[in-house]
Amino acid sequence: MATDSWALAVDEQEAAAEHVLMNLFHPTGVLKNNALFFTSFPTEDRAAQSLLNKLIRSNLVDTTNQVEVLQRDPTSPLYSVKSFEELRLKPQLLQGVYAMGFNRPSKIQENALPMMLAEPPQNLIAQSQSGTGKTAAFVLAMLSRVEPGNKYPQCLCLSPTYELALQTGKVIEQMGKFHPELSLAYAVRGNKLERGQKISEQIVIGTPGTVLDWCSKLKFIDPKKIKVFVLDEADVMIATQGHQDQSIRIQRMLPRDCQMLLFSATFEDSVWKFAQKVVPDPNIIKLKREEETLDTIKQYYVLCNNRDEKFQALCNIYGAITIAQAMIFCHTRKTAGWLAGELSKEGHQVALLSGEMMVEQRAAVIERFREGKEKVLVTTNVCARGIDVEQVSVVINFDLPVDKDGNPDNETYLHRIGRTGRFGKRGLAVNMVDSKHSMNILNRIQEHFNKKIEKLDTDDLDEIEKIAN
Numbered sequence: 001m002a003t004d005s006w007a008l009a010v011d012e013q014e015a016a017a018e019h020v021l022m023n024l025f026h027p028t029g030v031l032k033n034n035a036l037f038f039t040s041f042p043t044e045d046r047a048a049q050s051l052l053n054k055l056i057r058s059n060l061v062d063t064t065n066q067v068e069v070l071q072r073d074p075t076s077p078l079y080s081v082k083s084f085e086e087l088r089l090k091p092q093l094l095q096g097v098y099a100m101g102f103n104r105p106s107k108i109q110e111n112a113l114p115m116m117l118a119e120p121p122q123n124l125i126a127q128s129q130s131g132t133g134k135t136a137a138f139v140l141a142m143l144s145r146v147e148p149g150n151k152y153p154q155c156l157c158l159s160p161t162y163e164l165a166l167q168t169g170k171v172i173e174q175m176g177k178f179h180p181e182l183s184l185a186y187a188v189r190g191n192k193l194e195r196g197q198k199i200s201e202q203i204v205i206g207t208p209g210t211v212l213d214w215c216s217k218l219k220f221i222d223p224k225k226i227k228v229f230v231l232d233e234a235d236v237m238i239a240t241q242g243h244q245d246q247s248i249r250i251q252r253m254l255p256r257d258c259q260m261l262l263f264s265a266t267f268e269d270s271v272w273k274f275a276q277k278v279v280p281d282p283n284i285i286k287l288k289r290e291e292e293t294l295d296t297i298k299q300y301y302v303l304c305n306n307r308d309e310k311f312q313a314l315c316n317i318y319g320a321i322t323i324a325q326a327m328i329f330c331h332t333r334k335t336a337g338w339l340a341g342e343l344s345k346e347g348h349q350v351a352l353l354s355g356e357m358m359v360e361q362r363a364a365v366i367e368r369f370r371e372g373k374e375k376v377l378v379t380t381n382v383c384a385r386g387i388d389v390e391q392v393s394v395v396i397n398f399d400l401p402v403d404k405d406g407n408p409d410n411e412t413y414l415h416r417i418g419r420t421g422r423f424g425k426r427g428l429a430v431n432m433v434d435s436k437h438s439m440n441i442l443n444r445i446q447e448h449f450n451k452k453i454e455k456l457d458t459d460d461l462d463e464i465e466k467i468a469n
């Protein structure tokens, strides 16, 4: 396939309804001439987003925000721990924690762990953004309560997808590695057992549909023997049809004194309602997400007449200032594909994030960009939602963010270019305006944030140079 069929291939991508969409770059994200076939999946998929975050993240997201704790019994003393020793964990478990390189509990763990490990066991609903240590916390709770000598399931963990279940499974294996007698079963579709068989693994992790079958119809698990029930990624869970009901049905089969733990990265009303149904008498822990601001960002807009002029303006900016790394947002996959192709022709090292790539391939692209192997990341909004690439100093809105109704999407605008206090390095954002409509969007964004977006003349090199200072 010739390179000039780049745009054509993107058109075909858009046209293809389901599987096998064509792409013109290597799985690592570097533009190449050869075509590859990727399986598609829903672009708005929260589960994919969550998996992506997990695959990319190697470190704890340490926030400076305070934890909000609501105790079931407000008169009981509130414990928080500053070290793992204080938790009096089994020695093998403490060894496992240290072997993972954890020196001290994360913010959410400081409060959640004493509650989760208390006697008698207490129920907990916990919300904090992705990467703050929730998984590690509930894995620790499961591993503390499990009795390895008893060869039947005692801990049950529900995950929204097979891939997410596997990720949690990996954490259980790592943290439990000094417990050789412990084992783990995956209750996921495709994992077929013989009828009448009983599971001897002490921990079962799986998706709601299969776990429900294993507990009821197939009776592989005796739900009455479960001591700890974890519902992970509740917000992702309820976004999937049927998962909510299945989870509730599983929960109803568990004994009264089973410890119920629910975790979620976000806490909209629907999650809260669901949480209250599945977790009776809970303690509640919430950790606010750090607010992003536009205070340290210089914002500009460029007036153009069409796509080609926008591209030219972009080239002028690149010609005038040194840009270490930039992220460029487009509205559609088609534009993103076209732009990546054009920039590549100009000699830029471009990575393209596109909705039809498999989640692991997206993670690989972002990883390479993070490492600085590519200098420009072109993406659609759906793809980049929730991904923080902190080192990026320049953000270009090749298309302004709008919602489904064509109104300004202020939240997305803020998320694309805003910074949290801690990463408050100065940044530069350039918005491309190519119609009356987009000018109107820009004005409304400006009003919403009450922050001026300056006009930039990209034909004037001196003027562009000034914005870099």
Ligand SMILES: Nc1ncnc2c1ncn2[C@@H]1O[C@H](COP(=O)(O)OP(=O)(O)OP(=O)(O)O)[C@@H](O)[C@H]1O
Pocket: 050, 053, 054, 057, 058, 059, 060, 061, 100, 101, 102, 103, 104, 105, 106, 109, 128, 129, 130, 131, 132, 133, 134, 135, 136, 137, 265
């Ligand atoms: N106490 C700790 N010290 C150092 N690193 C930690 C600690 N707890 C967790 N981590 C690491 O931080 C990263 C994020 O932790 P974890 O996956 O538990 O967060 P999470 O809140 O469950 O995120 P998600 O919602 O994406 O699942 C992981 O790489 C994990 O190994």
